[in-house]
Amino acid sequence: MKKRILIIEDNPMVVKSLAFKLIRDGYEVVTAADGRDAMERLKTERFSLILTDLMLPFISGSQLIEYIKKNIPGVPIIVLSTSNQDDIITDAFNMGVDDFITKPFSPNELSLRVRRTLANTN
Amino acid sequence: MKQQNQSLNRPKILFVENDIELTQRFLQLAKTHHWTIITCPDSMAAIRYLKGNSEPDLLIIEKNAKPMNGFQTSNYLKSELNIQVPVLISHEPNDLDDNEVTTKTMFIETPFSTKSILVIKSTLKNHAQPKPSNDKHYCLNYLKQLSDHNEEFLHTSIQLFSDSISEKLIEIKTALSKKDYKTVREIGHNIKPSFEMLEITNGRDLCDKLVYTATEKEISIVVAQLSTLFYTVNLQLKNDLQKYATL
Numbered sequence: 172m173k174k175r176i177l178i179i180e181d182n183p184m185v186v187k188s189l190a191f192k193l194i195r196d197g198y199e200v201v202t203a204a205d206g207r208d209a210m211e212r213l214k215t216e217r218f219s220l221i222l223t224d225l226m227l228p229f230i231s232g233s234q235l236i237e238y239i240k241k242n243i244p245g246v247p248i249i250v251l252s253t254s255n256q257d258d259i260i261t262d263a264f265n266m267g268v269d270d271f272i273t274k275p276f277s278p279n280e281l282s283l284r285v286r287r288t289l290a291n292t293n
Numbered sequence: 294m295k296q297q298n299q300s301l302n303r304p305k306i307l308f309v310e311n312d313i314e315l316t317q318r319f320l321q322l323a324k325t326h327h328w329t330i331i332t333c334p335d336s337m338a339a340i341r342y343l344k345g346n347s348e349p350d351l352l353i354i355e356k357n358a359k360p361m362n363g364f365q366t367s368n369y370l371k372s373e374l375n376i377q378v379p380v381l382i383s384h385e386p387n388d389l390d391d392n393e394v395t396t397k398t399m400f401i402e403t404p405f406s407t408k409s410i411l412v413i414k415s416t417l418k419n420h421a422q423p424k425p426s427n428d429k430h431y432c433l434n435y436l437k438q439l440s441d442h443n444e445e446f447l448h449t450s451i452q453l454f455s456d457s458i459s460e461k462l463i464e465i466k467t468a469l470s471k472k473d474y475k476t477v478r479e480i481g482h483n484i485k486p487s488f489e490m491l492e493i494t495n496g497r498d499l500c501d502k503l504v505y506t507a508t509e510k511e512i513s514i515v516v517a518q519l520s521t522l523f524y525t526v527n528l529q530l531k532n533d534l535q536k537y538a539t540l
Contacts, residue, residue: 181483182457182487184453187449188490191439226482226483275489280324
């Protein structure tokens, strides 16, 4: 069965690129364009991995990470960051995220990190 | 093009090698570096690539490439296509005769090793001089590489760029009129990757300025610069898409 990945990101170009690459890599991809939509999905659906931006409308990435860690702690999280966000990334790691990817991502790097994170979880 | 790649810390390397194991070994060694690597099995595939795409920052080609060998390909690129890309010719140890060694060509030994990476880094550094820029403000190399030149993906991405940035610039201007600088900076943060994906270096820098350094007094000037840049790029994209559609 295909692994399901939830992408939480509000830049449509980034979403399109991530989804394109991950679908090509053989994953099932679900997207949420803001924190509220993501929260709804997290409450009702199951995912193997979550890729999330931190600055999101309505509910922030940090709040989502907090929710995931408290309610579905086994699900790995990769943070999508932009350059110059060192402090924010450090905070995210302190909250227990598994990895981060800088936007715009390197396609090979994305494949590798997703594969590695999923393997570590299993 | 080169400046844009370098500014993204992602120099582009065209790698020509027919041996799958050597290619895999090279990709393995290179994966921790921020390089965009395009692989070709032979010199004709490499030439076809160079004719249809922007110049890479470095060409690595095996000495015994087919149908033209590494030396012939290098000469052909310089004399016939006027492509001045630095070339590293890969060869097995002791596989060069004296005549070849005295040329000005640069070499790299196989099997590839960490030493090869140092040679490549040094060559990239030595040749990282700015080139005269062309008129295009954008470059599709990143999206092409990501999608393996998938046309539908490219069209959709360009359309998304055009639509989403138009919308966000309206939001920025609305926020600016209310002196809501926090929102202006948040939107700048949101759209920065879109400019980066089309390798629009100026756009990325203006977004950075908007998010991190512009004072409240400067912010409206930066927004105006960003709008002007977007208008220019958008026009180019629309024209290019029309030309593309009629081919």
